[in-house]
Amino acid sequence: MFLIAEYRSKDALVEALLALKGAGLTAEDLAVFSEEPIEFRKGILDRHSNMSKAAVAGAVTLGTLATWFVYYAQHNYELITGGMPIFSFWATGIITYETTMLGAVLATFFWFLWESGLIRRRDPEAPIPVIGPASMSLRVKCDSARADSFVETLRRTGAIKTERRGK
Amino acid sequence: MKLHFLLFLAVTVSVPAVRAEQPILFPHSTHINKVHLKCIDCHISADTRDAATIPGIRKCMLCHAKVATDKPEIKKLAAIAASGREIPWQRVYGFEKAAAVKFRHGPHARHKVPCATCHGDMPNAITAQPLVKHNMGTCITCHRQNNASDDCATCHY
Amino acid sequence: MAEHPELLPYGIIREDLFRPLSRAGSKWWFTVTVCFLLVLAGLAAWGVQLRDGLGVTGLNRPVFWGLYIVDFVFWIGISHAGTLISAILRLTDAAWRKPVTRAAEAITLFALMIGGLFPIIHLGRAWFFYWLIPYPNARLMWPNFRSPLVWDLVAILTYVTGSAIYLYLPLIPDMAQLGAHNKPWRRKLYTTLSLGWTGSDREWHALEMAMKLNAVIILAIAISVHTVVAWDFSMSIAPTWHSTMFGPYFVVGAIFSGIGALIIVMATLRRTLHLENYLIKRHFDNMSKLMLTMSLLWFYFTMSEHITIWYGNEPKEMGVFGQRTRGDYAFWFWTMVVVNFVIPVTLLGIKKLRSITTAVIASFGVLIGMWLERYLIVVPTLVTPRLASATSVYSPSWVELMITVATFAAMILLYLLFARLFPIIAVWEYKPHSPEEED
Amino acid sequence: MPTGKETHTDQAKPHRWGMVVDLDRCTGCEACVVACHAENNIAVSNPEEAARGRVNHWLRVDRYYEGQFPDVKVKYRPVLCQHCDEAPCEPVCPVNATYHNPEGLNVQVYNRCVGTFYCANNCPYTVRSFNWFDPQWPEPMQLQHNPDVSLRPGGVMEKCTFCIQRIKRVEESADAGSRPVADGEVQPACVQSCPAEAMVFGDLNDPDSKVSRLAGDGRATKLMEELGTKPKVVYLDRAR
Amino acid sequence: MERRNFFKILSTASAGAVATSCGTSTDALIPLLVPEQDLIPGVEYWHPSVCTACPSGCGVLARVMDGERIIERISVERSTAGKTEKLRQRLAAIKKLEGNPLDHVSGGRLCARGQASVQSLYNPDRLRGPMKRSGVRGEATFQPISWKQAIAEASDQLLKIKAEAADRIAIVTGPGANTRTLALRGFAKAIGAPEPVVCSVASWAAERKAAELALNWQGLPFYDVTNARHILSVGADFLGGWISPVHYARQFGAFRQARTEIRGYLAHAESRLSITASAADQWLPLKPGSEAQFLAAVGRILLDLNLAPKASSVPAGVLAAFRGFDLAALIAATGIDERRLRQAVEQLGRSEGPLVLAGASSIHTNSVDAIIASHCVNMMLGNIGAPGGILPPAKAAIEPLTNPRFAEALSQARAIILDEANPLYTAPKSAHIKEALTKAGFVLSFATTLDDSAAWADLILPAHHSLEGELAVAPSTASRVSLAVGGAFVQPLYETQAVPATLAALAAGMNVTFQPATAKEIAEPLLPKDLPWETVVREGGFHADPGLPSVPAPKSKPAAKAVSSPATFSVNPAKFEGDGPFLLQPYLSPQLHDGSLSNLPWLQECPDPASSAVWSLPVEIDPVTAQKLGIASGDNVKLESATGSITVPAYIHPGAVPGVLSMALGGGHQHFGRYASGRGANPLEILALAHEPATGDLATGATRVRLTRIGPGKDLIQYSAEDKEERPHAHR
Structure with missing residues (x-):
């Protein structure tokens, strides 16, 4: 009801x-x-959110995956260039950083879609007021x-x- | 590594083979299994030089001036020989110019790579067909398995 | 009243801001047509280049990078207008940001789309650009992750993704409202894109949360992206490119030109969409101050960059320095200093002179100046290589110029289309505030 | 930092190819320049392209005048790819089209190159050249093409390879004969042509090779060594 | 030189099978049956041959592999009979030329021009077959004609003229000494025509004449640069365009760095900063034409300083002449600072192995005087016939043609036969070649490419490229009897014919008995018994050992009849024609030589060592003059002599001698294929008709010109424009 x-x-x-x-x-x-959004004082209609945790998790996951992937790929076909080592965290740092950020962005976005209920109707029977x-x-x-x-x-x-x- | 091999198989298997239309239905099987010729009897420099070479029509006619002259394919052969031309064989394996790749038969033969590795079961085939699909992955995988160099400059220069 | 547009009746705001979506004047159509034709011409020029080869450009040995890379850096710089500025303003919760943010974010996305094309346009074999992307292939080859160009690719992809999401999120509620549009195709577009937004407090809560998080992340990305672009140069050992300062220098330059672009866009929107009540003098005033700050910062960096070269007196670097300050490029160099520093500081630093008009004038100057700055970073170094015998000259060809012009047209075109499809100012952000909550 | 790749093959490559150019012998006659063109199928441009700075030479002879008449001196220096051990061109290539091979050569893989120009910008010696257009060879000029060297399409970077095709031929014949490669057996086209014998090529790993001995000469310098590129082309300065 | 390379020389005799097309595409074109049955794709064969890019006669090895070309021919297939079809033809193709390590001239090395001669073989502008003029003479409109018809027509014409005035058949050729030269000479004799004349600016007649006059030597003296310790070279750009650049550059390399502890020192006196001057440790910039005065001064100072140990070997009259010179005047004439000159001479005299090497890279009216003086100085130094000195030339296996009076021969010619000569290009306007060609009754050319002079021919019977036919060349300088030979190892590309064969056919058509000598016939009398001809062919030639009887022993005491008295030994001042303030000094381009190689794009694109110019050659102007006249590099300037003017781009050469305008040959071809036609200007065109009196050779450096700036131009294309190593932007 x-x-x-x-x-x-x-x-x-x-x-x-x-x-x-x-x-x-x-x-x-x-x-x-x-x-339009309505801001309520604390304690009136609190909504718990795990979005920041999700963002961090997404960041760590994608960053680690990308770093592992670079490590794997560089060792898969070992080509020395410019006297640089096959793999170095220095040179891969940028990629790690960017993919970490990408992970955070994507996790935030998908978490938003999830948490807001846009892609997941929590209660399909609930009416939506005009x-x-x-x-x-x-x-x-x-x-x-x-x-x-x-x-x-x-x-x-x-x-x-x-x-x-x-x- | 295995995962990788599967990946490249997935990519390559999906490429359909182009079947070359050869001017004469040359039965490799007959020549090898019945006449007991060896590959290098005709592809004379396959074991030492860069190119394997395809025998010229005169080589064919050495035997076929007398042997099996009544068969239709041999008649075709004789007709071409009479015109003073070469048999317009179609290339089966070849690299695009842009691939900038050098393949040399000699070193492979020297290191005992069987012909079948790249050419497939030619002894039982009729006419030259691309029985094995080649791409860079094929070469690299084989090179790695056999501890051959996988330095790019081994082939590309 | 006009001093506080957010206090206007909500209904009027809505009407004002949604109006441009339904009405297109002849000027709009004219501009769109012209820009479209220019974009077509640019594509044709690119077609010529793809067909004939890069020989149709003015590039040569050793000037292997030219207008395309200049444009690339310029557009990536412009892209910092948006997301970066909007994110800073959002995070500092500056109330006056509201009419500015979406206009800025749209600039970012479009400038990135355009800028991101240039590295592909400039490739000798552009049709193989995907070889930079690591994907499993029959060659068993991977890209070289040590190359700054691969960093660029990752950084720009990240930035595009982030910016698109960042632009998209606050559009959702607006599009939900537009779902009742009278044109069926638009209705379908808006309802699809709004993902069934209902306006529940849960959604609002998640949205605000996501916006805040994204603002933080995008800030970090934006700074890194232009730093990586700067590293394309400073990772090399070409004279005067190999500078540790290039990262922050480029970021400052990017924000600087970004603000310039934003001011021009804002002034144009204000004029053409009759948003005088929303984009008020205070906005321009604040943006002008921001630009003034960046101008001073830019000058600081430029001076710091050049004085170290001059003092160091390393012959190869001095060659480039001489080219810039008193050689073939001196005119452009000093023009850059004037339009990037002298004019903005005069026009915007003196309070009496500061107005919307002067801000726009200064902004145009800054755009030109920042484009020149990139040109002066890329070209003089290359025409003055370490071995004097390889010295060369460079002048762009019609193909390069056409493509450059076309990208400006593309920017305008994309912007015009965007402004027709979506409210350029976030309507829902004009929520009626109760006075005690106003800061 | 490791400077060489440990191959996972049992064919340890013992060679490290290098070159010595004796500037006291060099006359600046440019025989090497044409020899290089003839050997490596380098495209010829035309006057219009040449005026735009599009002439491709893998090997050029730099010339500088010093002093005033009548005390003018001319400095000629053949400049080719220095095959730097730590080449600045290599790490910047996003697709690994240029890299260091186990024999110490700085390799350019034409078919991998997408043409970012980054390597050329980062080469302090400006020895890389680009195919601005698809090279044209009016019939029957193609008959001269060296089949051992790839024809490069438009849009790719190219440069001196130390005549890798000749190295390969010699190595292969040495392999076929189960013998080591002899000193002086490999001669790039420029070295072979040089009338004054100013250029010497060989294995720097072999301390007894001619090139190693000359590289230890008191007149030996390397071009822009201060950049840390570790070039493998050694110049013997003119004795004064 | 490593003899290892010699093992590359293989014969193709081994049996093999026919290998079919190995093209990279799978198109359906039918490969022709190729006669090159033994071609295996990817297999190289090395064949010896001789380079003919200049007359030095470098032995080369040609790398032959299979190649493929598209040819058009009339189809013989029944279904498509009569239609032209495009066919891919496999044939043996020359991929590269290298020096022949067994050859004493090249020693396995080769210069830029030699490397590029492959490109003249595969030049797209080569004539495909005999051509007959179809328009007005000189308009260069031709139509193809069959060989049979062409030979018939040519012999008809020649027969007619022979009957009327056989002595007015002018055969013009180049300075080489090869089977072709011999055939021309024999043909001329057979039909009763005068001996062929040489039209070239690089025939080294002055050097020959001086050797004959001073030392009674026939041929070009051989300088033993390798074993010298201190060389003073005068007027001879011996590393650039002089007699045998590869040979002397090889010697130079050894002279400099091949000996432990000893490094040869080179001082070079020339009126141009040539590449020899650049390589030299000291450059003495002479005034043009003052080589004789300079050498006289050198001799005089050596005598004065008692640094002439073998002065006694010099004929007394000559010695007296040296002692009688006004030293101050001589030094003033050279334009060199006296202190510097004296120092240079002293250094030479005090050296343990001094050598004076003189020549005429730029021919003046007193060039023979200068070279005779140099021989006298060498005599004083005891260098004649000594190691590290000047060695007598061996008997030439093929005598070169030496008559340089082509202008006279042409002016009265009724029939003109042009072979390896391009008088319209090589001779100045003032020699009136065009008039002679217009006037002649019949002009026949053997050109392989339509060049300036061949454009005036009535009939062109294109010759094989020298790499396509059998050939024997006597090197221009050798101290042993030498002959370089090349066999025919590639199929001729087009319907061309070797010149001796053409001449034989012509003779047959004229009912004259003439059989050209083959390489074997030339060589066999010279060969030692144990050296079979087959070995000679396989090795690309032979070089007789010094002990062999065919080599004349070096004359211990030269019979210097010509220099025995002061009356005949004189140092004349060089004469200059015209009235301009500048001296024009055309020189042999290190790349394009005398312009006969201008149609090779490799050479066109090989930067000029002086100016780094490609595709065009500028006039070199010194900075002071340029500043005075307001000329900048790249500006177009007008060079004006009494007989004409040319417009050329200017290059401000930091090392140019003030008052001298040097310009390399190679530009200004009216007709010479797509790569040379209409490019640049030819400085020879405006030369005055001055001659070296002793030889009759054209004096190339004897013309005064005026210089005016026209305005900025676009013709100077430099590969590298920067002349200085340091940047102009100093710390300020």
Whole structure:
């Protein structure tokens, strides 16, 4: 069961969020939709993110892979050039560095796609509210048993419109 | 290394072989298996020189002026010989000019590389055909397996 | 009101910024056509070069690098406009950045696409350029990873990827909004590219996170890319190329020319797309200050580079130095100093003279000057090799000039098309701020 | 830093080819220049291309005038690829078209070359030349082409090879005869032609070879040795 | 020289099989049946031959391998009969020429010109077969004609003229001494024509004449440079374009560095900074034409300093003449600082192995005087016939032709036969060659390429290239009886014919008995008994050992009849024609020689040692004059003599002698194939018609010219423009 409420004011939204959380809902059950990003103070609607870790992991992986690959390739067909050694971390440093960065960029991007839910619909049944300019929609996932009380909460906190969807 | 070999096989196997249309259906099998000729009996400098050489028509006619003259292919041969020309054999293996590569038969023969390594099972083949596909990987792999030099300048200069 | 465009009603902002997407004047069509024809001409010139050989250029022995490499370094330099500036501004959270960033990021991507072509154009056998890429092949050969050109390849590929992502990320919400466009093909384009953006706080959160991370990474890449480009020269032992300072020198030069390009682009957008309310004097003022700083930095590096050569008095280096300062290239050298240093410092350093017009004038000067700088780095060294007997002269041929012109046309063309397809200013970034959150 | 490649073959290559040019013998007659052209199928340009600086010589004779009339001196110096042990041209090639081979030669692999020009820019001796166009050989000039040397297409870099084809021929005949390569047996075209015998070629690894003995002469210098390129062409200065 | 190389000389006699095409493409062209049955792809054969790029007669080895060319011929196949078809033909091709290590002249070495003669064999502009003039004479419009017809026509014409005035058949040839020369001489004799005349600026007539007059030697003296310790060379660019550059460069190398402890010292006096002057330890820039005065001064100073140990061997009259010279005047005439000159002479005199080597690279009206003086100085030094001195020439296996009076011969000729001579190029305008060619009743040429003079021919019967036919050449300088021979080992490319054979055919057509001598016939009388002709052919020639009877013993005391009295030994001042302020000094280009090699792109692109010019040769102007006249390198200038003017690019030569305009030969061909036609200018064109009186040779250095700047030009193409090692940008 989903509830959708439209708000015009951020304060009202924050109040609603706090009230719903007070009623036992978690951040997982709540989603705010808007045409522009809304910044909430800490503790209101925290979203945990592993993106930085993913970036680091991607960086380390690709960087290491590339370095290994260069090592392998240079030894696979050993050609001495200019008196330089077959493989040296000095000369390969640039490639290591660039591929590390590439790894970070790509990991960030794909992690973004994953974490934002763009390529992975977390809850395929969840309705997506239509939002207009300067309006914010709050979607609440809840048991149908408690829906009425939540609708009440939403209205009380200043929702212009509320709607029920699903079972 | 094995992985690499597989990779290059994957690349090379996908290349279709060009079958050369030879003017005369020369049966290598007959000459080798029945007449018991050796490769270098006709490709005379294959064991010592750079090029293996293809025998001229006069060499063919040494025997075929008398032998098997009634067969259609031999008649073709005789006709060409009569015109004073050479048999327009089609090249089977060759490098592009841009490959800038020098292949010499001599050293390979000297180091006991069997003809079949590069030419395949010619003793049982009819006419010269590219039985083995060649590319740089073929050479390199063989060179490495046989501890021959894989210095680029061994072949490219 | 115009001092704070972000305080405009959101609806107006949206309308203002989306308007250019639907309307194209005759001027737009004219410019696009001209640029397109020029690009075609450039491609034709390249075709001639591919058919006949590099002999159609003005290159010779020992001037093996010419206009193409100059253009390469120039365009890679221009590419630093964008991502680097935008990333710095984003990281420092400068509020005035908002109308600037996307314009800048687009420059980066296009300049990189163009600049990245030059190393291929200049190859003797361009059709084999992929031999630089390590891929399993029947020759069992790998590229030489010790070569700065392979570093270039990796660096530029990384930078292109990063810049494209960096440009793309903030476009997603805008495209989601444009999904309701009236033209079906555009609707399809926007909805596809927006990946089903819903505007949920999770998405916004991830987006902002990704943007921040990318800004940090792209900054590191951008600096490394131009350093690697500089190393193409300084890794060699040619007189005056072999300089440890070239890395930072090139990075500074790149940012310098990048800002120049950005100012020109901003002024053009402001004029042609009627964005006077969004790109305001404060933007130009801030960019001018940035450019002034870079001009001073550039001068510092240039002087430091040349005074060490002069003082060192190493004969082979002095040959190049002499060519630059009082030989065949003296005119261009001193022109460069004037347009890169004297003019910007005068026009932008004196507060009274600082205006949008002077900023644009100075920017044009800087673009020319920075192009000259690359020319003066590449050519005089090569015409003055270590052995005097190999000395030569170089003047570019029509093919090289045509291709150079075509790349400028290509840049304009790409930009015009981009500005017609996507909002050149990030609309969603104009979120209504409550006054207490304003810095 | 290792300077040579340890081959994973059992054919240890004992040679390290080098050249000595005695400037006291050299007259600047340029016989070597034409010999090089004749041996190596080097393309001939035309006056228009020549005026653009596109003349290709693998070996050139540098000439410098010193002093004022009547005390003018001319300095002639044949300059060819120095086959540097630590050649600056080599590491910069992105496709390994130029590299160091086990015999100490600086090799240019024409079919691998994509034409980045980087090697030529990085050569302090400016001895690399480029095929600006596909070379043209009006019939029947192709009859003269040395079949031992590749014809280079347009778009690739080329340079002196120390007549590697001659080295190969000699090495092969030595191999066929199971004998070592004798000193003086390999003669690049320039060395063979030089009327004043100013050029000597041989194995620098063999301390008794003529080239090794001459390289130890008091007049021996190397061109721009200070760059650390370790050239294998030794010049014997003119005695004054 | 390592004799090892000799083992490369193999014969092709061994049996082999026919190898078919080894082309790289698989096109369907049918390979012809090739007579070169033994050609195995990739296998090289070495055949001895002789280089004919100049008359030195260097023995060479030709590397022969299989080659392939495209030929067009009428199809004989039934289906396509009558149509021209393109065929790939395999044939033996010469890949390279190397010196023949067994040859005493080349010693296994070869100069730039020799290396390039392969390119004259495979020159795309060679004549494919006999050509008959189809337009007005001189217009150079020709049409192909069959050999049979051509021989018939030529012999008809010659027969007609022979009947009227056999003495007005002029045969013009080059200075070589080879089977071809011999055949021409024999042919002339057979048809009653006068002996062939030599048209060349490199015939070394002055050197021959002086040797004859001073030492009673026939031929060119042989300088033993190798064993000398201190050489003073005067007027002879012996490392560049003089008699036998390869031979003397070989000797020079040995002279300098082949001996332990001894390094030969070379002082060189010449009016040009030639490559000999460059190689020299000291260059004494002479005023042009003052070689005689210089050598007189050298002799005088040696006598004064008592440094002439064998002065007694010099005829008393001559010695008196030397003692009687006005030294100050002589020194003034040379233009050399006196102190420097005295120092140079003293150094020479005090050396343990002094040698004076004189010649006339630039011919003046007193060149013979100069060389005679040098012989006298050598006599004083005891150098005649001594090791490290000047050795007598061996009896020439083939006597060279020496009559240089081609201008007279041509002016009255009714029929002109041109072989290996290009008088329209080699002779000045003032010699009126063009008029003679216009006037003559019949002009026949044996040119291989359409050159300036062949363009005026009525009939061209192209000769084989010298590498295509059998040939024997007597080297121009040798101290032993020598002959270099080359067999025919490659199939002629085109429908050409060796000159002796052509002459024989002509003679037959004229009903005259004439049989040209073969190389074997020439050589056999000279050969020692134990040396069979086959060995000579395999080794590319022979060099008689000094002990053999055919070699004249060196004359211990020369019968110097000509120099026995002061009346005949004199040092005349050189005469100059015209009234300009500058002396024009054309010289033999180290690359293009006398212009007969200008059609070879290798040589055109080989930088001129002086100016580094390629594809064009400039006039060399000294910096002071250039500054005065405002001339910069690359500017076009006009050289104007009394008889004409030429426009040439200028090169400011830091070592040019002020007042002397030197210019290498090679440019200015009107007709000479695609690589030479219409390129540059020919300085010989504007020479005055002055002669060396003793020889009748054209004095090439006797013309005064005016110099004017025309303006900037594009004709000077330099391979390297930079003349100085240091850059102009000093620390400032």
